[in-house]
Amino acid sequence: MRFVTFSTSQLPTPHLGLLRDDEVLDVDLAGRALKQDVPDQMLDLIDNYEHYRPALDALLEKAGKRRFSEVKTYTDIGAVHALSEVELAAPIPRPRKNVICLAVNYSEHAKETAGVREHKGEIPQIPVFFTKATTSVNSPFGTVEIDPSVSTELDWEVELGVIIGKRGKNISEEEALSYVFGYTVLNDMTARDLQSNHKQFFKGKSLDGTCPMGPCIVTADEIPDPQNLGIRLRVNGVTKQDGNTGMMIFSIARSIAILSKGMTLEPGDIIATGTPSGVGFSRKPPEFLKPGDVVESEVEQIGTLRNRIVEAGK
Template identity: 35%
Template sequence: MRLVSYRKKESGSKFRMGYITENEQIVDIHLASQKAFQAGNTTVELPYQPELFYQEGQFFIDEATKLVGKIKDSEFTFSMNDIQLGMPLGTAKKVICVGKNYADHVAEMKSDIPEFPVLFAKFDNAIIGPEDEIHFSSATEKLDYEVELTIVIGKEASHVHEENALDYVAGYTIGNDTSARDLQKRTPQWLQGKSLDHTTPIGPWIVTKNEILDPGNLTIASYVNNEKRQYSNTKHLIFSVPYLVSFISNLITLKPGDIIMTGTPDGVGFAMNPPGYVKDKDKIKLVIEGIGVMENVVKKVL
């Protein structure tokens, strides 16, 4: 199932929870569950707010799954052409990022293979939706792109074992760890180059884990103005998805709706000769097998 947050175009209304049908229609999860509840076909009425939906994690996802294929009412089914997609989770309470997690990327950055996962954080100010513009702040002159498989946590995870780690995953989405390389490189800590306002799109939806049985074998790619920049496979991750969930949960309790960005393969603009940083009005397209495509435009701002 593909879970989205959506609103009608140019409505200015709040984003609502939905899922995408096989014929590319969006079903409003709250309205569909409300009707099912009133008819006695379910015991729970699902919230419309993405933030509240993901607080219950896997339980609400399972309840939403029961609605799939049963909804015929056009009153709460919408065409994709009429809606705007938002960041699937609404807001990001915890965004944990992994650096240096593909060997070829480590090499192009002239670094060393890490013994343990390299972790850093992003904040919600950086997170934007899959159709939003990426802001190119005047604070940087070297804005770069990074396509990343992104994990969404579905159940509270603390001290979980690697062999059971996928039980705590709700699904997967695409993230662009857009990076201000000049800010990132000027200090040993990367945070200032990784959390500029309005720079990290997530989306376009969350694909539930039942549809991606092996997150360790997915083609992953990025394009700038239709020029291929990155092309790899998640089988080349140094630290796998199960390992990362287990490793992080032994340091930090993961909650439903938390995000883990798993790192980027080689081909970033920083490593090109000459460097291939993005510019105002550039179009960045990210593609991950089994999830889909996310496209954003870069916009120069003060």
């Protein structure tokens, strides 16, 4: 299944939708029509997915192979919306915890940053983890503000996002993927000057709005091999990053196993799995985002983020 968090002019509070092709089904309204117990928010869905799964299956079975808009039961109550007519929020608009991220998890990215980072291009022997503040989360098509008094070196990093679906600690690598609820797309935008000045990642990674996410969460059963997905990023239509998740140094399963040692992962936790080569600050000369730029971040089988850069206060 593919889930979104969306709002409309009639229902401005973001709530849960089922995405199929170019249509969004309002889960709450459809559930009422079929007298099914369904969630209205993404975190409730993730927390209780096994409980809600039969009801969600019933919503899909009602449509069968038809479009949602061809089901009179749904259209009569206004439960169907064209994707182009809704506003998408980040699938989890306000995570309960910081977004957990992996640094230098693609070998070519490690090599390209060798001259500007202390690791000298060496492949890490253990994952490097850091976090982004919850307030950095942005919508898949939201604007990203640049405040030149704060940073003048905003960079891009397209990443596959992993959404944890059940509580676990000391998870084995063999069982790790069974703890995944689904996958999404993130752009781990980074203020490189702050990252350098503060000698660590958190501040430079956590400016407001610098973690666009979405456009949906695709459940894990629809992506049986998350280590074989094309991943790319464009700035103003020009491809800057083009890789595959199979190029990760630490697989998703391995990363979850190491992260969960002595540390409990919980439903709704978000893990950003690292970025391929092609970031801006390692280019010669360096390239950074500026007002007017449009950044598109894409992961195969999931979708594309499209974020415009604007100057704060303009």
